[in-house]
Amino acid sequence: MKLVKLKIQNFRGLKGDTETIVYRDLLKRFYSNEEIFVLNTGSKNNIPFFQEILTKFQINHFVIHDIDVEKVTDKDGKERTNSAWTLNQNIWDKIESANQVKNGLARRYVHITNFETAHGITLSGSKDKPLKAYQFVKEVKNEDNIPDCLKWLNDIVGKQEVLHDMNYIETNKKS
Numbered sequence: 001m002k003l004v005k006l007k008i009q010n011f012r013g014l015k016g017d018t019e020t021i022v023y024r025d026l027l028k029r030f031y032s033n034e035e036i037f038v039l040n041t042g043s044k045n046n047i048p049f050f051q052e053i054l055t056k057f058q059i060n061h062f063v064i065h066d067i068d069v070e071k072v073t074d075k076d077g078k079e080r081t082n083s084a085w086t087l088n089q090n091i092w093d094k095i096e097s098a099n100q101v102k103n104g105l106a107r108r109y110v111h112i113t114n115f116e117t118a119h120g121i122t123l124s125g126s127k128d129k130p131l132k133a134y135q136f137v138k139e140v141k142n143e144d145n146i147p148d149c150l151k152w153l154n155d156i157v158g159k160q161e162v163l164h165d166m167n168y169i170e171t172n173k174k175s
Contacts, residue, residue, distance in 0.1 A: 016040065018115050018133040019064060025137045026153055034157055044068070044087050051094040055101055062107050062156050063091060066114040067169050092166050109152040110164045113174050119147050 020040040027036055041047050044065050054061040068084040091108060098106035111118040121132050140150055155162040 022137045055098040
């Protein structure tokens with residue numbers, strides 16, 4: 001077992017490989033002097049668990065996740081609420097709870113529908129997601145027409161003014 005002493009000011013929780021590739025690269029290129037650790041939670045379902053731990057130890061954290069689609073069609077052709085969609089409220093509730101423990105302890109940033117859609121990335125299959133993310137991030141520059149992912153990093157290390165609450169999600173969701 002390896003014990004790690006945490007001397008990290010900020011954690012960024014991400015849900016998967018695509019986001020992890022992008023945000024780690026952007027941090028390395030644009031914010032190499034910042035002490036920010038990127039945590040790949042593996043799935044959106046795991047984010048609330050990590051939020052609870054980080055809040056318990058009063059570690060500042062920034063959660064970035066897809067909002068997903070609200071409705072999906074099951075194998076029987078019936079429309080139902082997407083379980084990933086329902087996590088949006090749970091994650092927001094934990095952000096608010098963290099900020100009751102300590103003001104400014106947690107913030108959330110969301111990709112409308114998913115990372116690829118929000119950044120105009122076209123996939124030919126699920127296996128090319130990490131490659132497409134890598135190709136996308138290599139083209140990102142901190143100049144005109146900054147993509148959302150870099151805007152959010154600028155906000156995290158800057159004034160922290162972006163607000164992605166449930167009202168933002170409801171207003172911007174794709175039907």
